[in-house]
Amino acid sequence: MRRPTDLFEAWVAFAALVCFLVVAPAVGWVAGLRVDGTLQRAAHEQRQERYLVPAVVVRPAADRAGSTGRAQPSDGPGAPRQTPQRSLIVASWTGPDGSSHEGTVPAAEEPPHPGERFRVWTDPRGRLVGQPLDPSSASFHAGAAGLAIALGAAALVETVRRLVVRRLMHRRYIRLDRAWAAAGPDWGRAGTGI
Structure with missing residues (x-):
């Protein structure tokens, strides 16, 4: 027995899988390329403007504050360490x-x-x-941004999928409750009138 909601849930799962495998990486790739272009332009401008x-x-x-940032001889062993x-x-x-x-x-x-x-x-x-910003550092930051955007897109897809499945389950339970309520007065006695 297959309910219409089962078929719809299967299509939602398939669409989510396609989004995970194709759409999210593509969105991350495009975003990474755009960020890389922006950062590379900024790095180039900085190299032109800085000497x-x-x-x-x-x-x-x-x-300035009477301290060099180093531990003083009067600091005890329990005193917090300052970074040099x-x-x-x-x-x-x-x-x-x-x-x-x-x-x-x-x-x-x-x-x-x-x-x-x-x-x-x-x-x-x-x-x-x-x-000035180093071109390789700019590429690294762009790659990290693209990866973060791809992961964010995948998380969004999974959130939407879970919300849709939750809504489908809620509808199934409402239908089941209605069916139980309709069969309730005669349930188990098969119309014997008792």
């Missing part, structure tokens, strides 16, 4: 436009010595900026 310029250590920077931080230095550099700059930057080596040379990333006016 690696030489800088010179002037002196160690003054402690790179020390800050005052450095000077010349921007791509020829302007002179001086500012506080994290030290490249421990301990930094005045006069040591290192390089910093700046914008065209010589202001400090972060390192």
